[in-house]
Amino acid sequence: MGWVITMQIRLAGFGGQGVILAGVILGDAAAIEGLNVIQTQDYGSQSRGGHSIADLIISKDPIYDLIVTKADVLLALAQLGYDSTKESLREGGLLIVDTELVQPDREFTGAPFTRIAEEEVGLALTVNMVALGYLVAKTNIVKKESVEEAIRRRVPKGTEEINLKAFRIGYEEGTK
Amino acid sequence: MRYPFPVGTVDFIQGDEAIARAAILAGCRFYAGYPITPASEIFEAMSIYMPLVDGVSIQMEDEIGSIAAVVGASWAGAKSMTATSGPGFSLMMENLGYAIMTETPLVLVNVQRSGPSTGQPTLAAQGDLMQAIWGTHGDHSLIVLAPATVQEAFDMTIKAFNLAEKYRTPVILLTDAEVGHMRERVYAPHPDELELIYRKLPANEEEAKYPFGDIHGDLVPPMPVFGKGHHTYVTGLTHDEKGRPKTVESEIHEKLLKRIVEKIEKNKKDIVDYEGYGLEDAEIVIIGFGIVTRSAMRAVKELRKKGIKAGLLKLNVLWPFDFELIERIAEKAGKIYVVEMNLGQLYHMVKEGANGKVPVELIPKIGGEIHTPKEIIERIKDNLR
Numbered sequence: 001m002g003w004v005i006t007m008q009i010r011l012a013g014f015g016g017q018g019v020i021l022a023g024v025i026l027g028d029a030a031a032i033e034g035l036n037v038i039q040t041q042d043y044g045s046q047s048r049g050g051h052s053i054a055d056l057i058i059s060k061d062p063i064y065d066l067i068v069t070k071a072d073v074l075l076a077l078a079q080l081g082y083d084s085t086k087e088s089l090r091e092g093g094l095l096i097v098d099t100e101l102v103q104p105d106r107e108f109t110g111a112p113f114t115r116i117a118e119e120e121v122g123l124a125l126t127v128n129m130v131a132l133g134y135l136v137a138k139t140n141i142v143k144k145e146s147v148e149e150a151i152r153r154r155v156p157k158g159t160e161e162i163n164l165k166a167f168r169i170g171y172e173e174g175t176k
Numbered sequence: 177m178r179y180p181f182p183v184g185t186v187d188f189i190q191g192d193e194a195i196a197r198a199a200i201l202a203g204c205r206f207y208a209g210y211p212i213t214p215a216s217e218i219f220e221a222m223s224i225y226m227p228l229v230d231g232v233s234i235q236m237e238d239e240i241g242s243i244a245a246v247v248g249a250s251w252a253g254a255k256s257m258t259a260t261s262g263p264g265f266s267l268m269m270e271n272l273g274y275a276i277m278t279e280t281p282l283v284l285v286n287v288q289r290s291g292p293s294t295g296q297p298t299l300a301a302q303g304d305l306m307q308a309i310w311g312t313h314g315d316h317s318l319i320v321l322a323p324a325t326v327q328e329a330f331d332m333t334i335k336a337f338n339l340a341e342k343y344r345t346p347v348i349l350l351t352d353a354e355v356g357h358m359r360e361r362v363y364a365p366h367p368d369e370l371e372l373i374y375r376k377l378p379a380n381e382e383e384a385k386y387p388f389g390d391i392h393g394d395l396v397p398p399m400p401v402f403g404k405g406h407h408t409y410v411t412g413l414t415h416d417e418k419g420r421p422k423t424v425e426s427e428i429h430e431k432l433l434k435r436i437v438e439k440i441e442k443n444k445k446d447i448v449d450y451e452g453y454g455l456e457d458a459e460i461v462i463i464g465f466g467i468v469t470r471s472a473m474r475a476v477k478e479l480r481k482k483g484i485k486a487g488l489l490k491l492n493v494l495w496p497f498d499f500e501l502i503e504r505i506a507e508k509a510g511k512i513y514v515v516e517m518n519l520g521q522l523y524h525m526v527k528e529g530a531n532g533k534v535p536v537e538l539i540p541k542i543g544g545e546i547h548t549p550k551e552i553i554e555r556i557k558d559n560l561r
Contacts, residue, residue, distance in 0.1 A: 024188070024359060031188040031361040039188075039359040064474035066354070066467070066546060 006059040007141055010071040010088060011131075012081030015043055015052045018128030019077060021154065023054025026132060028150035029142040030058045038063050051080055058141060075135050076102050077113065077127065096135055098127075109138065111173045117166060126166035133170025144171060177367065180228040184366030191329040191355040192259075194362055195285055196221030198333035199257050201365070203372055204283070205231035206256040208245035210238050210264060213297045214353035215287040218259040239264035243271040243284065250280045251410060253401035255337055255374075259285035261353075263294055265304060265311075272346055273312035274412045276436065279388065279397070281340035281375055283333070285349045287356040290544050299544025300353035302466060302517040308348045309495045315433050317440040319347040319447060320495040322465040326360035332492070338373040339447060343439055344396050350494065352517070354467045354546060375399050378406070388432065389417030395439035440496050449492040450501065454480065458487025460556060461505055463526050464515040465491045467546055472515050474549035479556065486556070494522070502529025512536045513556060515547055 009026070013019040020041050027039040036059045043052040055068040070090035076082035076097045082104060089095055095108040100115060111134060117127040129151070136147055148164060155163045181187075181197050189197075196218050199207070207222040209215075219233070226233035232249070236242040242258045249256040260268060265286045275282055288304050290296035304311075308320045319339050323329040329351055336347040378384035378398040384406040389397050397417075400406040409419040414429045422428040440447070454476060455461065462472045469490040479486035489505060491498075502525075506512060512534055514523040523538040530536050539555050541547045 027359055028188040031186055034186075035361070037188065037359075037361050040354075040357065063360075064470045064477070065549060066358070066470055067548060069548070 005061055006057060006063070006065075007073065007139075008068045008071045009056040009058065009073045009075075009141070010068050010085055011054040011056075011075045011077075012085040013052050013077035014080050015050045017052065017077050018125065019052045019081070020054045022128040022132045023056055025147060025150045025154050026136075026142065027056050027058075028154060029146035030056075032146045032149055033142055035060060035142075036063050038066060040066070051084055053081065053085060073135065073139055073141075075131055076104070077131060078102065094139065096131070096138065098131070110134070111170075113170065116169060116173065120169050121162065121166040123162055123166070126163060129163045129166035130170035130173070133167040133172070134174035137171045137174025177229075179367075180225045181364070183364050184369070186361060186363050188359055189326065189362055190217060190357055190359050191323070191326045191351060192217035192287065192357065193221050194326050194330040195259070195333045195349065195351075196225065197364060198330040199283065199337065200225055200229055200231070201367060201370060202255065202334045202337035203374070204255045204257050204337060205229065206246065206249035206254040207231070207233040207258065208236050208242045208249070208256075209233075209258050209260065210236055210242050212239075212261045212264045214289055214356045215259045215261045215264075215285065217356070218285060218287070239267035240271060243268045243275070243282075246282050246284075247271060247275050247278070247280050250282050251402050253403075255281070255341065257283040257285065259287065261287050261289045261297075262291040262304060265307065269307070269311045269313075272318075273314060273316065275346040276312065276316045276318055277412045278410050279344040279399070279436065280346065281344050281399075282346050283336045283340055283349060284346055285333075285351065288350065288352040290542065296544050298353065300355075300467065300517065300546065301542065301544065302352060302468070303521070303542070304350065305465075305494060305516075305518065305521040308350050315437065317437040318345055318495065319343070319440065320350050320493065321347065322350045322492060322494055323355055324466050324469050324490065326355065326358065327362050328492070329355055330362055330364065334370060334372075338371075341373045341375040342396070343443065343447075344375060344399055345440065350466070352467055377401065381406075384408070386417045387419050388415055390435055395435050395442065444496045444498065447493055447496055448498045448501075450498070451490045451492065452487065453490075454485070454487035455489065455505065455508075457485055458508075459485040459510040460513065461487045461489055461509040461511070462513045462515055462552070463489045463491065463502070463505075463522070465494055465522060468515050468517055471547045471549045472552055475552035475556070478549060478553055484556075484560070491522075497525055497529075499525070499529040502526055503531050503533065506530035506533040509534055511559075513539055513552075515539045515552060517541055517546065
């Protein structure tokens with residue numbers, strides 16, 4: 001996927017999937033690379049189960065538009081997240097889904113992120129990193145190494161390695 | 177000095193977090209607060225950082241107590257801060273007046289949410305502008321700053337402490353839920369890069385006798401520190417130069433209040449700050465502050481692409497207010513639009529500044545969402561048809 005001056009990225013799922021942490025890590029990676037980036041979020045008051053959306057705008061220019069209006073990339077990890085955000089994906093935009101949890105009604109790419117996290121990484125909680133790896137491989141928005149640095153900075157102490165493993169497996173999947 | 181967060185480097189943090197870090201870099205060592213959305217993250221960060229820099233962060237029983245503790249800590253010599261949002265800001269109004277009357281340097285952050293009352297706790301608004309300037313009773317002056325980005329929230333927090341110390345006054349950092357909660361790329365300066373101002377202390381025992389006297393002719397009296405051996409009386413009642421209550425002498429009241437107002441007004445040039453874009457040839461000028469100026473900037477750029485000469489005036493300081501600047505713009509522009517997330521507050525000040533020289537129109541928005549650039553553009557284009 002080619003770089004345009006400004007990229008709008010929306011990550012959607014349900015609370016507990018780590019969608020917002022994935023958004024923060026992606027944003028941090030962009031900041032590490034010297035890009036301008038803003039990240040906002042929207043979530044239900046439930047700690048698990050409600051909708052959860054992380055928005056990012058990454059740009060080589062100063063950012064004046066703060067709201068994701070026409071997403072270039074939409075990552076949906078749950079049907080609930082997809083249904084509530086699909087309208088925001090621009091025509092020709094890239095839709096990435098967890099292929100076992102989301103049934104999209106338009107062109108898409110993706111992989112069974114949750115199952116990969118369970119079976120290949122060994123921890124279902126790392127689904128966000130698997131999906132992030134896939135997204136980074138597909139879009140090249142930021143470099144793999146920048147995300148890895150951001151993961152080390154942002155995930156809870158002691159979980160760096162398993163999160164990095166999950167990210168790399170997802171990245172691998174995205175290059176297939 | 178080791179800081180419990182990265183300095184001299186770039187980070188990716190929320191506006192609230194930026195305010196907390198900047199306060200500590202500015203030398204703030206006392207924070208008192210009461211949690212409230214969307215300002216709680218400032219308190220959370222302060223609770224983590226303060227013990228690591230030999231500072232104090234305490235939770236008070238409410239917002240009245242919070243600002244009272246901050247006033248006390250400031251008189252004990254500490255740079256001090258509190259942060260809140262709408263309902264808590266209302267509770268702080270009485271002691272904000274006390275801080276003005278006692279000329280106490282402090283920083284009060286208001287991360288605005290939508291009101292009145294408990295309103296929309298998680299959503300942004302700009303409805304507290306008039307309250308920030310005029311919310312406490314009686315004649316007074318103070319300083320109000322408004323950031324539009326996380327970087328500005330950082331930089332203006334440092335500026336707020338400097339102005340508070342320089343002019344011995346409360347300074348309000350008027351931000352909002354959007355800036356407070358969004359994460360952006362921020363450069364956190366190394367302490368060596370900063371120019372920090374500390375309040376003027378009495379040079380000797382004689383000066384310490386006049387904590388409210390203009391003994392240096394700069395309208396800002398030196399401020400004694402509690403516990404340093406001075407006998408100082410601090411009261412919200414009208415007081416003379418020594419701080420003694422004088423509640424019926426009209427000339428003492430007038431002298432005191434005029435000095436409190438003039439120390440801000442006469443230093444307007446030093447305090448006021450704004451950014452202009454395209455003002456040289458703008459026929460249409462959009463004026464705003466804070467978060468909406470980003471949408472307004474996009475609108476201006478789009479309008480220019482369409483051949484409409486638009487410009488933006490982004491006000492970084494809302495009080496003291498530069499009425500003369502608005503008048504100068506009004507003399508050149510064909511029309512002024514005021515964009516704000518309320519039903520018209522800055523609008524009235526701009527109208528006063530424009531002084532009838534040009535039509536001033538309000539583009540208001542309430543409900544928690546920022547104006548989109550499109551909304552601003554369409555409104556302006558509708559009028560051009």
